Amino acid sequence: MERGGQVSCPQCGAPAPFRGTAVSLVCEHCGSTVVRTGVDVRLLGRVSSVIDDGSPLLLGGKGSFAGRGFEIVGRLQLRYARGAWSEWYLQFADGVGWLADFQGNFAITVPAAGADFPGFYDMSVGTWHEVHGAKYMLVDRRAARYQGAEGCLPFVAEPGLTFFALDLAGPDDQFVSLDYGVDPHNKRPAVYLGRAVLLAELGLDRLRRFEGWHD
Amino acid sequence: MTEATPDVTPRRAEATPQRLFRDEARTEAVQCVACGGPLALRGFGAIQRVVCPACGSTLRPEDSGALALIDRAARAHQPSTLPLHARGRLDGATWEIVGICWRTVLSPPWPWQEFLLYNPYRGYRYLAWSERDGHWSLGQVIPGAPQIVGGKRHVIAYRGRRYRHFAGADAHVTYAEGEFPWQVQVGDAAHVDDFVAPPHGISIEEVVAADGVELTRTATRHLDADAVWRAFDRPGKPPKPKGVGMLAPNRWREQARSLWLSCLVFALAWYAAVQLVAGRASEREVFLATDLGFDAVLSQEITIGEPGGHTTVEVSFSAYPLDNSWAFAEVVLIPLESEEAIGLGLEVSSYSGFEDGESWTESERQADQVLGRVPGGRYLLQVTPERDTSALTGSDPLGIHLGGPFGVRSPDTWALRVREDVFLTRYAVLPLPIILGFPLLAWLLGRRRERKRWANSDYPL
Numbered sequence: 145m146e147r148g149g150q151v152s153c154p155q156c157g158a159p160a161p162f163r164g165t166a167v168s169l170v171c172e173h174c175g176s177t178v179v180r181t182g183v184d185v186r187l188l189g190r191v192s193s194v195i196d197d198g199s200p201l202l203l204g205g206k207g208s209f210a211g212r213g214f215e216i217v218g219r220l221q222l223r224y225a226r227g228a229w230s231e232w233y234l235q236f237a238d239g240v241g242w243l244a245d246f247q248g249n250f251a252i253t254v255p256a257a258g259a260d261f262p263g264f265y266d267m268s269v270g271t272w273h274e275v276h277g278a279k280y281m282l283v284d285r286r287a288a289r290y291q292g293a294e295g296c297l298p299f300v301a302e303p304g305l306t307f308f309a310l311d312l313a314g315p316d317d318q319f320v321s322l323d324y325g326v327d328p329h330n331k332r333p334a335v336y337l338g339r340a341v342l343l344a345e346l347g348l349d350r351l352r353r354f355e356g357w358h359d
Numbered sequence: 360m361t362e363a364t365p366d367v368t369p370r371r372a373e374a375t376p377q378r379l380f381r382d383e384a385r386t387e388a389v390q391c392v393a394c395g396g397p398l399a400l401r402g403f404g405a406i407q408r409v410v411c412p413a414c415g416s417t418l419r420p421e422d423s424g425a426l427a428l429i430d431r432a433a434r435a436h437q438p439s440t441l442p443l444h445a446r447g448r449l450d451g452a453t454w455e456i457v458g459i460c461w462r463t464v465l466s467p468p469w470p471w472q473e474f475l476l477y478n479p480y481r482g483y484r485y486l487a488w489s490e491r492d493g494h495w496s497l498g499q500v501i502p503g504a505p506q507i508v509g510g511k512r513h514v515i516a517y518r519g520r521r522y523r524h525f526a527g528a529d530a531h532v533t534y535a536e537g538e539f540p541w542q543v544q545v546g547d548a549a550h551v552d553d554f555v556a557p558p559h560g561i562s563i564e565e566v567v568a569a570d571g572v573e574l575t576r577t578a579t580r581h582l583d584a585d586a587v588w589r590a591f592d593r594p595g596k597p598p599k600p601k602g603v604g605m606l607a608p609n610r611w612r613e614q615a616r617s618l619w620l621s622c623l624v625f626a627l628a629w630y631a632a633v634q635l636v637a638g639r640a641s642e643r644e645v646f647l648a649t650d651l652g653f654d655a656v657l658s659q660e661i662t663i664g665e666p667g668g669h670t671t672v673e674v675s676f677s678a679y680p681l682d683n684s685w686a687f688a689e690v691v692l693i694p695l696e697s698e699e700a701i702g703l704g705l706e707v708s709s710y711s712g713f714e715d716g717e718s719w720t721e722s723e724r725q726a727d728q729v730l731g732r733v734p735g736g737r738y739l740l741q742v743t744p745e746r747d748t749s750a751l752t753g754s755d756p757l758g759i760h761l762g763g764p765f766g767v768r769s770p771d772t773w774a775l776r777v778r779e780d781v782f783l784t785r786y787a788v789l790p791l792p793i794i795l796g797f798p799l800l801a802w803l804l805g806r807r808r809e810r811k812r813w814a815n816s817d818y819p820l
Binding site for chain 1: 380381383384385386401402403404405406407422424453478479480481482483500501502503504505506516517540541542565566568569570571572573574575576
């Protein structure tokens with residue numbers, strides 16, 4: 145449903161502020177997932193909601209990374225055997241990025257050119273691999289499922305799907321994510337390159353408040 | 360286009376179903392499902408397990424926020440070195456102990472207590488206290504990957520620092536209480552490898568779960584027991600650390616570089632001072648005689664220094680020719696005004712030969728001796744020369760050199776020189792052992808400390 149260029153939630157009629165190339169949006173008012181295909185807007189219904197994982201980040205927060213301003217426009221929450229973490233979707237003036245948020249450790253990555261890699265199960269933790277000319281150590285190999293989402297996302301995150309990813313770390317705190325999607329035998333995972341960041345260096349304009357704590 | 364799914368009722372009354380977390384996150388006080396005891400929940404959302412401090416039952420926070428009992432236990436509460444929920448200031452931030460986990464290596468037994476520190480804006484830190492030696496360390500997960508150095512498996516490098524492998528062992532959880540962002544369970548084991556560059560370390564732990572493997576890298580550093588006690592505002596004194604902890608600083612080693620540097624500076628300063636003093640020495644020649652024959656005793660009156668003062672005197676003796684031969688001079692300085700004569704013997708020699716296919720030479724063609732604190736005044740210098748007479752030209756009246764051994768020439772003449780106000784080299788080198796002594800001592804003490812540290816490692820020295 146569109147009203148003069150403004151998309152609204154087909155469920156409750158509230159504004160659905162799609163950003164950039166975002167494909168799906170979780171309505172802030174009714175929690176419905178709204179999917180945009182071209183000029184079409186489709187309702188996916190209520191998907192399981194984001195659980196409180198104690199993250200200090202907030203949707204809508206504005207900050208900067210490496211001199212480029214960004215806004216946190218969406219969040220994908222994932223769950224695996226050892227816990228839950230969030231991937232915050234960042235909208236930069238000239239592109240997008242992801243802010244990984246796991247137990248107080250943060251890393252920002254941006255999409256890079258795809259490359260050929262061994263399958264998810266053929267890479268073992270502790271081994272070094274070359275990604276776009278630099279060497280990184282594989283530090284995490286996990287299968288996770290979508291827990292929930294809020295705000296805008298560049299794809300339709302259907303709950304219950306299991307997806308496979310590898311995290312690699314470089315000697316200078318570089319961070320690389322290989323996203324195998326739902327197929328662990330896929331030989332061409334999506335590549336995300338970036339580095340670890342400290343919350344303080346992002347200069348976010350708003351952070352969550354915690355009872356008994358000051359930031 | 361609208362495509363509503365039937366199970367979603369379009370009701371505006373359900374205005375805020377989505378938690379946007381704009382509200383303040385709150386701590387909670389609930390009851391243990393197993394024992395009914397109070398449970399303070401202070402870790403906010405990221406908690407995976409809650410272990411009741413009173414009974415030890417393990418609970419899991421559900422998405423709804425309720426706690427589900429997953430393991431009922433009835434253990435007694437055990438006091439740890441620091442209490443649960445204590446707050447302290449470390450690294451310029453406030454931290455709260457939200458979980459306590461006791462872990463141990465089984466053989467040889469090496470237990471420690473791990474305090475999970477939490478700050479919602481900074482994440483987690485790991486404060487560890489080793490029960491055996493009472494040493495403390497603070498750990499923080501690092502994002503980067505340490506590199507293995509030069510193919511050697513037991514050295515890694517990270518951010519310009521090299522760490523040596525200290526020990527690798529399975530750590531077992533023996534006791535837990537509080538909240539944890541991971542699935543803690545008494546009996547859990549994880550392989551931990553410790554690398555050290557005291558007072559820093561890196562600990563690498565492999566965590567294996569059903570759906571993946573993770574290699575966590577934690578940077579650790581030594582903390583003084585007193586600093587921990589102050590940080591957490593604890594009463595009294597902390598348990599006294601014993602021996603040399605894995606990350607305990609070695610100030611002998613830390614100071615080694617500056618000690619060697621100051622040693623070098625001292626040595627250079629001393630050398631400069633010596634040069635200055637040596638340059639000021641007049642080295643005035645008091646007596647010189649050359650081409651003297653061995654058949655006569657020299658007796659000559661000389662004046663040394665100023666009357667009433669003292670000076671240094673150097674006596675030099677040489678003889679010529681000197682081939683596989685020797686000469687000796689007994690020098691006596693008899694003061695004319697007092698009784699205390701000074702006597703010394705000076706020997707020169709030169710030997711060479713050819714043995715086992717190699718030629719060798721051993722010679723001291725001039726003998727010098729320096730006398731310190733010689734009273735000034737007039738002296739009678741008496742020199743009695745002696746020489747090797749085995750190949751004297753005089754003993755061969757025919758002059759065909761048959762009398763003596765081949766290649767031997769006994770000296771014909773000798774020379775003597777006496778100088779005053781010379782520089783005393785032996786005093787110049789005297790401070791060197793002291794200057795060198797400090798870094799050497801530090802090196803020895805540092806090595807002793809390292810031996811003690813590494814005695815607890817996989818590589819005792």
